Amino acid sequence: MVVQVVFFVAAALAVIFSLIAVAHRNPVINVLSLVLVFFAMATIFAVLGMDFLAAIQIIVYSGAILVLFLFVIMLLNIRKVERIGGGRPLQALLGAATAIGIGAALVLGASKLAPAGGAVLTGAERGTVVPIGRALLGSHLFAFEFISLLLVAAIIGAVYLARRESR
Amino acid sequence: MWDEVLVISIKLAVVLGVLLTTVPIMVWVERRGSALIQDRLGPNRVGPFGLLQPVVDAVKLITKENLIPSGVNTLLYVLAPAIALVVALSTFIAVPFAADSGLSLFGHKISGFIVAPDLNIGILYIFAIASLAVYSIVLAGWSSNNKYSLYGGIRASAQSISYELAMTISVVGVLMASSSLMLSDIIEHQTGTVFGLLPAWNVFPQLIGCITFIVAAFAETNRLPFDLPEAEAELVAGYHTEYSSMKFAAFFMSEYVHMTTSSALIVVLFFGGWTLPWVSLPGGWLGAFLSLGIFALKVAFFLWFFVWIRWTLPRFRFDQLMALGWKAMVPLSVLNFLWVGVGMALGWL
Numbered sequence: 001m002v003v004q005v006v007f008f009v010a011a012a013l014a015v016i017f018s019l020i021a022v023a024h025r026n027p028v029i030n031v032l033s034l035v036l037v038f039f040a041m042a043t044i045f046a047v048l049g050m051d052f053l054a055a056i057q058i059i060v061y062s063g064a065i066l067v068l069f070l071f072v073i074m075l076l077n078i079r080k081v082e083r084i085g086g087g088r089p090l091q092a093l094l095g096a097a098t099a100i101g102i103g104a105a106l107v108l109g110a111s112k113l114a115p116a117g118g119a120v121l122t123g124a125e126r127g128t129v130v131p132i133g134r135a136l137l138g139s140h141l142f143a144f145e146f147i148s149l150l151l152v153a154a155i156i157g158a159v160y161l162a163r164r165e166s167r
Numbered sequence: 168m169w170d171e172v173l174v175i176s177i178k179l180a181v182v183l184g185v186l187l188t189t190v191p192i193m194v195w196v197e198r199r200g201s202a203l204i205q206d207r208l209g210p211n212r213v214g215p216f217g218l219l220q221p222v223v224d225a226v227k228l229i230t231k232e233n234l235i236p237s238g239v240n241t242l243l244y245v246l247a248p249a250i251a252l253v254v255a256l257s258t259f260i261a262v263p264f265a266a267d268s269g270l271s272l273f274g275h276k277i278s279g280f281i282v283a284p285d286l287n288i289g290i291l292y293i294f295a296i297a298s299l300a301v302y303s304i305v306l307a308g309w310s311s312n313n314k315y316s317l318y319g320g321i322r323a324s325a326q327s328i329s330y331e332l333a334m335t336i337s338v339v340g341v342l343m344a345s346s347s348l349m350l351s352d353i354i355e356h357q358t359g360t361v362f363g364l365l366p367a368w369n370v371f372p373q374l375i376g377c378i379t380f381i382v383a384a385f386a387e388t389n390r391l392p393f394d395l396p397e398a399e400a401e402l403v404a405g406y407h408t409e410y411s412s413m414k415f416a417a418f419f420m421s422e423y424v425h426m427t428t429s430s431a432l433i434v435v436l437f438f439g440g441w442t443l444p445w446v447s448l449p450g451g452w453l454g455a456f457l458s459l460g461i462f463a464l465k466v467a468f469f470l471w472f473f474v475w476i477r478w479t480l481p482r483f484r485f486d487q488l489m490a491l492g493w494k495a496m497v498p499l500s501v502l503n504f505l506w507v508g509v510g511m512a513l514g515w516l
Contacts, residue, residue: 028243028309035302042295052348055291059335063298064328070305071324074317128287129348 006047014040025081027073031066038062049126182259189470190423191221197474204478231412236312239409243310248410248417251303255421258296258428261289263351265441266448266458289350290342293432294335297387300425301327304389304396304406307418311409319405322485323396326386329489330393333496334383337376340507341369341436344516354440366444370437372516376503377437379496384429386492388422391477395485430469431462438465 014037021033038061045054136144195210195218202209210217235241286292301323308320342348345356359367370377386393397405407418434440441458448454483491510516 026240028240028306032243032302032306035299051286051288052291055288055295058295059291059298063295063301064331067301067305067324067328070302070309071321071328074305074309074321074324077317 003047007044010040010043010047013037014044027078027081028070030081031069031073034069035062035066038066050132052129052132179260182264183256186256186259186424186427187420189427190420191225193423193426193470193474194221194224196471197477200471200474201478204475225416228413228416233412233414236409238312240310240312243306244409245414247303247307247310248414248421250306251300251421252417252424254296254300254303255424255428258293259424259431261286261292261350262428262431262435263289263354263440264431264459264462265455267351267455286349288348290338290348290353290436293428294331294338297425297428298327298331300387300421303418303421307410308396308406311406313409315402315404316406316408319396319398319402319408322398323389323406326389326393326395326488326492329492330383330386330496333379333492333500334387336497336500336504337379337383338436340373340376340503343504343507343511344369344373350435350440354435354442357439358442358444360444366439368437368439368444372510373437373503373507375499375506377433379500379503380436381433382496384433385473385476386488388425388429388473390422390426390473392480392482393488394482395488398482400482426470426473427466430466430473433469434462434465 017033017036017040021030021037024030024033038057042054042057045051045057198220199209199217201207210220213219213223235244304323305320308316308318308323311317341353345353347353347356353369357366357368361367361371365371389396394405397407399405402408407415410418441462442448443461448457507516
């Protein structure tokens with residue numbers, strides 16, 4: 001019962017603040033709304049018994065990546081977001097169609113993946129790192145290492161683009 | 168149900184009370200300590216040894232005019248000091264500060280001198296909340312409509328990201344050694360001695376990790392030599408230039424609360440928490456209070472260490488700060504991480 005109430009409140013907050021994150025004209029308010037979206041998602045993880053994911057969600061996204069966003073906004077000193085995409089109906093239509101498609105795929109996938117005994121983690125593993133560790137370094141080891149490779153490639157690309165021309 | 172609520176409320180009241188009481192004491196220690204180090208007298212007029220000076224300071228701050236300058240973004244301007252204080256005060260609830268020997272209060276088991284004893288990921292919770300502290304500085308800098316404040320905010324965001332990485336990696340070694348994320352388990356791992364003499368504290372096998380953690384803790388609390396966001400010689404007062412009265416006091420208090428939490432974390436992670444290596448404490452309430460005293464003494468030492476460093480070292484230049492963060496701190500913390508991994512694989516640690 002409590003789980004359902006917390007879940008729906010957090011989910012509603014996540015939806016509301018993600019709308020604000022997209023629609024508001026002040027870039028700092030956008031970033032702050034995104035922080036609150038991640039907080040709502042962390043709450044959902046915590047109520048499902050995944051304390052580790054909740055903490056990582058806040059450390060990585062709210063604590064590091066969004067700080068970087070704020071850093072860029074302040075460095076460029078953007079005070080107001082100009083409205084973009086006006087007068088391009090084809091692009092707007094394609095964007096909306098893609099968004100609906102991705103949303104439908106997510107809902108379909110989530111309904112197929114739902115575990116039989118409910119999603120809430122119980123017993124000795126509740127709130128610990130054990131299930132995540134087993135999944136990452138056990139059954140999903142290949143995907144895990146592949147993502148590491150992808151990140152290394154991204155870093156090399158970034159360093160290559162940012163290097164000074166020595167001539 | 169209700170006795171549980173009562174016990175948690177008492178714990179919260181004690182923790183909040185102690186945290187907020189350390190602030191005036193530390194202000195006094197800072198002012199007298201700086202005077203000692205610089206061969207001055209320091210505040211000595213109000214009360215014996217100037218001990219009542221923080222009270223007078225507080226009265227001054229409360230009665231000052233609460234100014235909101237024109238041209239600021241009012242919502243964010245007011246929100247920033249609130250975030251600072253909330254974040255600073257909510258990190259301490261996962262820190263175990265005394266030995267637990269099955270004591271009970273009003274027929275309810277205390278289950279550890281820690282506000283949230285069932286938190287399996289204690290250390291990650293602290294990092295998660297503490298990583299939000301930078302928002303208060305960045306928002307204060309951005310919303311103040313002042314270029315010096317803005318520079319302070321930009322510096323804070325770059326500094327926080329750079330040093331958080333080294334801080335987290337240097338903790339991984341400790342977590343591997345005790346194979347747990349619970350702070351009470353980490354203290355448990357450090358009880359007793361090795362070779363019958365040396366304390367089994369993490370600082371000895373993981374000296375590099377300890378040093379990088381302490382340096383990163385200085386950077387995360389924005390204390391000298393890492394107080395670039397404030398840098399009064401260049402930026403007036405940095406991110407809090409435009410703040411007065413209790414809004415300024417909120418930033419000021421949160422800095423000292425962060426210092427206390429960082430000192431407590433250093434003690435828990437690397438210096439054995441509330442244990443003493445050569446003696447075993449008695450059980451019951453006596454043991455609980457003795458261990459509390461030991462913990463408080465260790466934390467007090469590191470709080471003095473913070474003051475000591477502040478009045479000894481000059482401030483870094485910003486490029487030096489970035490070079491130290493990325494070219495020294497991150498590789499050193501990775502080295503510590505590798506050493507612990509190899510040591511554990513070969514059975515040395």
